[in-house]
Amino acid sequence: MGSATSSSGFPDFLDLAADQVAEGLLGCEIERKLDGETVVVRIVETEAYDEMDEASHTFRGRTPRNEVMFSEPGHLYVYFTYGMHYCCNVVCGPAGHGAAALIRAVEPVEGVESIERRRGIPGKAATNGPAKLCEGLGIDLEMNGHDLRREPLVLRERQLSDGEIVARTTRIGITRAADRVRRYLIAGNPYVSRPA
DNA sequence: GACAAGATTTGCT
């Protein structure tokens, strides 16, 4: 994994393959500035996708929608689905390979009230799902392609706490390549969308 | 140009 919190705080492993990035993102923080407020959350669950994956948006090549997944690692790929939900991913390397790590669940660290107000629901139910956390953090298509090194949405590397262990399982909500073990989560964390 | 499916969430039975 990356070194223990580099000076800039920005992860140095994002140019690696999707699975390594997905695992490395666990424990990392996202700082979101919106409406004059600052919200900080900690990533507790992710999933890996890339061109060789039948379940990935990039499996059948480049399209207007997935173009961002082929851009520089460290950018945000946001997509709209089911006619009402947004989900966000961190673009992974190597650059131009159409890979990304879906952020499936986060744990509030700061500004919980702001998240709950936007979601209209208190507690872990406010951020324990890909579309839920996007709504809670006010992320939509306007953030597609955003550079995560800049405000108002910044990604910072953080180590897992002592005793925290990474668990791997098959992914959730997909029908193709459903048997591939590419979902990563912090074992036992109460904010994950579903236990391991 | 038309149609089916979708990296989900929520509410009701």
Place this chain on the structure above:
DNA sequence: GCAAATCTTGTCG
């Protein structure tokens, strides 16, 4: 546990 809500994207004709 199951189905509805809701609409964009990709694929096929």
